[in-house]
Amino acid sequence: MAESQATKQVYRVDLGARAYDIHIEAGCLKRIGEALNGLFSRPARCMVISNVTIAPLYMASVRTSLEQAGWQVSECILPDGERYKTMESFSLIMDALMEARLSRNEPVIALGGGVVGDMTGFAASCYRRGIPFIQIPTTVLAQVDSSVGGKTAINHPHGKNMIGAFYQPRLVWVDPEVLHTLAAREIRAGIAEAIKYGLIRDAAFFDWMCSNMQAALALDPAVISTMIHTCCRHKAEVVMQDETEQGMRALLNLGHTFGHAIESMTRYTTYLHGEAVALGTLLAARLSEQTGHAPAGTETKIAACYQQAGLPLTMPDFDAALWLDAMGHDKKNVGARIRYILLRGIGDGFIAEDIQPESIRRLIASYHA
Amino acid sequence: MAESQATKQVYRVDLGARAYDIHIEAGCLKRIGEALNGLFSRPARCMVISNVTIAPLYMASVRTSLEQAGWQVSECILPDGERYKTMESFSLIMDALMEARLSRNEPVIALGGGVVGDMTGFAASCYRRGIPFIQIPTTVLAQVDSSVGGKTAINHPHGKNMIGAFYQPRLVWVDPEVLHTLAAREIRAGIAEAIKYGLIRDAAFFDWMCSNMQAALALDPAVISTMIHTCCRHKAEVVMQDETEQGMRALLNLGHTFGHAIESMTRYTTYLHGEAVALGTLLAARLSEQTGHAPAGTETKIAACYQQAGLPLTMPDFDAALWLDAMGHDKKNVGARIRYILLRGIGDGFIAEDIQPESIRRLIASYHA
CATH class of the missing domain: 1.20.1090.10 (Dehydroquinate synthase-like - alpha domain)
Structure with a gap:
């Protein structure tokens, strides 16, 4: 059954070398920079991947937190919707990662719903054969389901999620307050x-x-x-x-x-x-x-x-x-x-x-x- | 130093759950069907991925061996050369796999050199989030190096092997006799x-x-x-x-x-x-x-x-x-x-x-x- 909520709750997904935390806390979005500093030995470059709907709402807050924590932030903003979960969008992310020259130890951050999370995770699994990625889910669907568990993918015209990888995030950072801007x-x-x-x-x-x-x-x-x-x-x-x-x-x-x-x-x-x-x-x-x-x-x-x-x-x-x-x-x-x-x-x-x-x-x- | 050769030699690449054999034997190409039957509980569908140079030389032999062992064989033939190790070729392979409706337990077989092996391995790592793949290297480079070890990738216009995965083959099947048709x-x-x-x-x-x-x-x-x-x-x-x-x-x-x-x-x-x-x-x-x-x-x-x-x-x-x-x-x-x-x-x-x-x-x- 459902347990009663606490102010902050952390679940450890224990997958050995690929273990990670699901951190659930109202208002935590603006502390993502600190969270990243807890995962990496020193701040470097990162890229936040989002979409045209979410970025105007939350990118500034995420960027500010990251920059205050010492991170150099690039952005990649995609169109919004399941019909853009395609090879074309995947190519756009790869171009952005190449352009930003992210190294093998520098993370990408998915700021969005299931589509952004799935595509970002797949891109992270492939770019230089795998770089760290962080989930910041911003929809109910992503917060209760898709941001956890490492299923990443894009769609093929003949089938959903046919091209992808099992690739776990390093952290799932859940702020329920962001749900208030959802339709x-x-x-x-x-x-x-x-x-x-x-x-x-x-x-x-x-x-x-x-x-x-x-x-x-x-x-x-x-x-x-x-x-x-x-x-x-x-x-x-x-x-x-x-x-x-x-x-x-x-x-x-x-x-x-x-x-x-x-x-x-x-x-x-x-x-x-x-x-x-x-x-x-x-x-x-x-x-x-x-x-x-x-x-x-x-x-x-x-x-x-x-x-x-x-x-x-x-x-x-x-x-x-x-x-x-x-x-x-x-x-x-x-x-x-x-x-x-x-x-x-x-x-x-x-x-x-x-x-x-x-x-x-x-x-x-x-x-x- | 170099050891003297035997008629047939098998090295086990011991990677725990991802362990596999490198089988080196002159003339073994025409026994790939039996080899596959040693890996899978029963023959099903498979796809052989090759290129326009190699396929006319060895596809018939591979297909015959597979069919005699009970396998249903699809083919995907790509252009030849490093400059085709691209997202476009990757898309072609995905289209072929979707068209053939390979399931999660059915293998793809790379018949070719390093380019074919790298692309096939990457496609295998992504299609339905990973299906089995077999390497049949046909060049010196692939036989001495690229077919072993699970580095798979395609190139990005701004860098070689920038998009890929670490994904091990289930078998590397090396027939030195095929080298005789190489330039x-x-x-x-x-x-x-x-x-x-x-x-x-x-x-x-x-x-x-x-x-x-x-x-x-x-x-x-x-x-x-x-x-x-x-x-x-x-x-x-x-x-x-x-x-x-x-x-x-x-x-x-x-x-x-x-x-x-x-x-x-x-x-x-x-x-x-x-x-x-x-x-x-x-x-x-x-x-x-x-x-x-x-x-x-x-x-x-x-x-x-x-x-x-x-x-x-x-x-x-x-x-x-x-x-x-x-x-x-x-x-x-x-x-x-x-x-x-x-x-x-x-x-x-x-x-x-x-x-x-x-x-x-x-x-x-x-x-x-």
């Missing part, structure tokens, strides 16, 4: 990823989220703080057990096989990632019921929670063949096992590898009955 | 990298290379086999001690700081990599003498060996400022330490971090006196 829609989308942790491994947290939804949407400090702490603890626990997703880490992908298909079929222009994951989770819940794994009513319970969160509930109308193709069940892939994350009930996710295309067709058809 | 110039360039091992850590091997140069150039089986064995053993020893180049692995970069500058200043159109490394090694040797580290005559001894090998000895004529810029000694980099690999003598390389731009200016000026 309501962004907050809702992030909350979908928070609810996910309840669904796969913490039924009490799911209930707590449902009960505290209006306070969470209003960014009530106590509720938001507890939500972030709980999610980061779950994420850290899972990643420590299975860093490179050989097994149980896949549970974190609940709603993502369907969700990625939705994002890909709509070319990343219609839904935010968290919204697509919410829709994908509804599909996973219904599939869990239809295949006899979850009790009747599971999908309804989840939908009720999403409705409170103001998340979309209407399934986009694509042909089953399109769904199957977008999820990799195409002719070339006969016999390939697509993993689905299903539920035995709220709080109990599992990995199913025996789902046949026929079950998916039936699932999709049930929305058009 | 003489390619053989010479590869021999430069073999000589490097003598220069940094094995004076007896350097002498042996000088004494056996004509036999090596003629691809005498016994000499070539001994040369490959000795280099692979040295490479494996170094990589096991320092996989990610925190320290002594940098010795393998003898001649490379200067060599990369030469390649970059000539836009990868004038020299083969091994030729640029040979020129760079002469610079490193002269710098070693000028800074009082190596005895007089060191450069001359190396040049005599290179002359026997038919390697270029004439230094390209660029302004010292261009050299300094190409090696990272620019205005932005004041105070940054550029590492040079120098020699205390033949067989005794070391890392120097205290070389000042003034020493480089004097070095370059000495060629135009």
Whole structure:
């Protein structure tokens, strides 16, 4: 369940030589310079990577803190949105790193949401075969989920996150106060990823989220703080057990096989990632019921929670063949096992590898009955 | 020193969970299918990545062996040459992997020289955040050096190998017989990298290379086999001690700081990599003498060996400022330490971090006196 929040909380993600802290504290953004000085023997150069939406809000504060701590700061500002999580943006980051001549020991800092974090992490993993990187997540989604765990990637036109690396940050620096400049829609989308942790491994947290939804949407400090702490603890626990997703880490992908298909079929222009994951989770819940794994009513319970969160509930109308193709069940892939994350009930996710295309067709058809 | 060759020799590169074999055997190319079946629980799909020069010579043989062993083979054929080791080629490989829908457990096979191996390895490290890859090196340079050790990369317009990963192959499968289709110039360039091992850590091997140069150039089986064995053993020893180049692995970069500058200043159109490394090694040797580290005559001894090998000895004529810029000694980099690999003598390389731009200016000026 959810623990009550403290002023400041630090989780250690213990991955041996790649261990790092998740530091959660209201107002900590303006102390990032000190934090960096705790990690490096002396300040040198660094680059902050952000986007056109976040940079005007927080870059000055981050830069001031870094410069006061002795760092020489370069910037790389990208366009905003999942549809820019591309090879082109990756190239822009590489050009900026080359231009700034960052050496192998000088860090890049991701200041933004999941897209900025994923791209920055991947760039950090590749530039000179790997330089340090720091996450400063600025969206609910990034604070509760994507900034922790070292999954980095860009999208390929034919699939989300297909080009990337497992590459851990040196520090995740979470300031919940920055969430106040988010659009309501962004907050809702992030909350979908928070609810996910309840669904796969913490039924009490799911209930707590449902009960505290209006306070969470209003960014009530106590509720938001507890939500972030709980999610980061779950994420850290899972990643420590299975860093490179050989097994149980896949549970974190609940709603993502369907969700990625939705994002890909709509070319990343219609839904935010968290919204697509919410829709994908509804599909996973219904599939869990239809295949006899979850009790009747599971999908309804989840939908009720999403409705409170103001998340979309209407399934986009694509042909089953399109769904199957977008999820990799195409002719070339006969016999390939697509993993689905299903539920035995709220709080109990599992990995199913025996789902046949026929079950998916039936699932999709049930929305058009 | 050089050990005498056996019909077949296997070195284990012991990197814990990432350990793998270097298998050296004349004629082994046509048994790659069996080799793969020894690594994977059952044959599935794979992709062979090669270039327009190598594919017509060896793809059919590789494909036949793989198909007979039960593998379903896709191909990706790239243009030939260092100047194609680019983001564009990387994108082409990603497109091919997406098109073939390789899963996370299905391997890519690099069939070619250093460029094909470096690009394939980097693509393997990124595609779905990492899939298995196999090296089948087909040049002297790749067989004695680049196929072992897990350095993978592509070039950036402003610097060689700036975008890459440390990502180990699952197997290095070396057939010295394929060298017979190489151009003489390619053989010479590869021999430069073999000589490097003598220069940094094995004076007896350097002498042996000088004494056996004509036999090596003629691809005498016994000499070539001994040369490959000795280099692979040295490479494996170094990589096991320092996989990610925190320290002594940098010795393998003898001649490379200067060599990369030469390649970059000539836009990868004038020299083969091994030729640029040979020129760079002469610079490193002269710098070693000028800074009082190596005895007089060191450069001359190396040049005599290179002359026997038919390697270029004439230094390209660029302004010292261009050299300094190409090696990272620019205005932005004041105070940054550029590492040079120098020699205390033949067989005794070391890392120097205290070389000042003034020493480089004097070095370059000495060629135009």
